[in-house]
Amino acid sequence: xxxxxxxxxxxxxxxxxxxxxxxxxxxxxxxxxxxxxxxxxxxxxxxxxxxxxxxxxxxxxxxxxxxxxxxxxxxxxxxxxxxxxxxxxxxxxxxxxxxxxxxxxxxxxxxxxxxxxxxxxxxxxxxxxxxxxxxxxxxxxxxxx
Amino acid sequence: xxxxxxxxxxxxxxxxxxxxxxxxxxxxxxxxxxxxxxxxxxxxxxxxxxxxxxxxxxxxxxxxxxxxxxxxxxxxxxxxxxxxxxxxxxxxxxxxxxxxxxxxxxxxxxxxxxxxxxxxxxxxxxxxxxxxxxxxxxxxxxxxx
DNA sequence: ATCTATATTTATAATGATTATAAATTAAGA
DNA sequence: TCTTAATTTATAATCATTATAAATATAGAT
Numbered sequence: 001x002x003x004x005x006x007x008x009x010x011x012x013x014x015x016x017x018x019x020x021x022x023x024x025x026x027x028x029x030x031x032x033x034x035x036x037x038x039x040x041x042x043x044x045x046x047x048x049x050x051x052x053x054x055x056x057x058x059x060x061x062x063x064x065x066x067x068x069x070x071x072x073x074x075x076x077x078x079x080x081x082x083x084x085x086x087x088x089x090x091x092x093x094x095x096x097x098x099x100x101x102x103x104x105x106x107x108x109x110x111x112x113x114x115x116x117x118x119x120x121x122x123x124x125x126x127x128x129x130x131x132x133x134x135x136x137x138x139x140x141x142x143x144x145x
Numbered sequence: 146x147x148x149x150x151x152x153x154x155x156x157x158x159x160x161x162x163x164x165x166x167x168x169x170x171x172x173x174x175x176x177x178x179x180x181x182x183x184x185x186x187x188x189x190x191x192x193x194x195x196x197x198x199x200x201x202x203x204x205x206x207x208x209x210x211x212x213x214x215x216x217x218x219x220x221x222x223x224x225x226x227x228x229x230x231x232x233x234x235x236x237x238x239x240x241x242x243x244x245x246x247x248x249x250x251x252x253x254x255x256x257x258x259x260x261x262x263x264x265x266x267x268x269x270x271x272x273x274x275x276x277x278x279x280x281x282x283x284x285x286x287x288x289x290x
Numbered sequence: 291a292t293c294t295a296t297a298t299t300t301a302t303a304a305t306g307a308t309t310a311t312a313a314a315t316t317a318a319g320a
Numbered sequence: 321t322c323t324t325a326a327t328t329t330a331t332a333a334t335c336a337t338t339a340t341a342a343a344t345a346t347a348g349a350t
Contacts, residue, residue, distance in 0.1 A: 048299085056298085101262055118235075125272060159316095161317080221307070
């Protein structure tokens with residue numbers, strides 16, 4: 001958190017209150033929020049905060065490699081991850097939540113270790129797992145008794 | 146191709162010329178076409194073909210498990226794969242093409258073999274690789290001589 | 291601290307993919 | 321062939337995202 005702010009400064013990024021708010025909120029988040037989720041939350045404190053600024057700040061952070069935008073979407077909306085590093089994601093089919101799957105790469109995932117497959121140069125891998133999260137699994141087993 | 150038409154019939158699907166056209170075109174395709182790519186191609190023969198029908202037919206085929214919609218998009222547009230089975234995809238960063246990566250699962254991909262990870266039940270895995278396709282690699286090396 | 295040039299934010303409109311709607315057409319079964 | 325239900329079509333509506341331009345805030349120099 002401190003680190004990211006420091007790095008932004010180093011990169012000559014103007015640290016406006018709005019940018020700080022977006023950065024802090026996303027850094028603390030664990031649920032891969034969408035633009036409007038970020039916007040709604042920040043608006044409680046900064047009523048004049050506009051969506052356009054959320055979009056532009058996320059774009060900036062993405063370009064600087066500080067965050068990542070996922071390839072899967074929550075109900076058609078882009079979602080963001082404060083961790084730009086390589087890891088996988090599980091989308092829960094019951095509750096729609098997206099969970100980080102820390103995959104201890106590349107030891108467990110040979111795709112990540114390979115530099116080429118089928119004659120293609122591989123630079124990055126994003127895996128999306130579809131299934132049921134622990135919370136929803138628990139609910140299911142509780143129901144059954 | 147014959148199979149899919151037969152299965153549609155078995156499922157009581159009305160086989161209109163429009164549905165046949167979409168199904169045939171997608172079945173023959175190798176480049177994960179978008180809705181408008183499918184639409185433009187079919188319109189050459191059926192000038193009255195509407196996009197709405199393309200959307201509805203794709204939705205139908207998807208629900209019947211005959212095709213799949215990818216989680217990654219070409220310039221913001223959904224793209225479709227005539228093969229509903231589990232396989233991975235590589236998005237070429239140079240030309241934007243999406244290639245199938247036949248991964249001979251699950252021998253090469255332990256994620257596919259696992260039924261649970263981090264307490265999550267895993268039902269399906271989609272991996273998206275980002276890199277350079279063989280064609281673009283060749284162009285690069287040709288340039289360098 | 292003040293001024294000035296530049297960058298950022300904001301509100302608004304524009305874009306573009308997808309979905310909804312309702313009338314027109316077509317298919318299926320009697 | 322006739323009738324009913326399903327499908328297609330054209331059109332409008334929706335919704336996320338991007339573009340625009342005026343208003344505001346920032347940074348650096350004085």
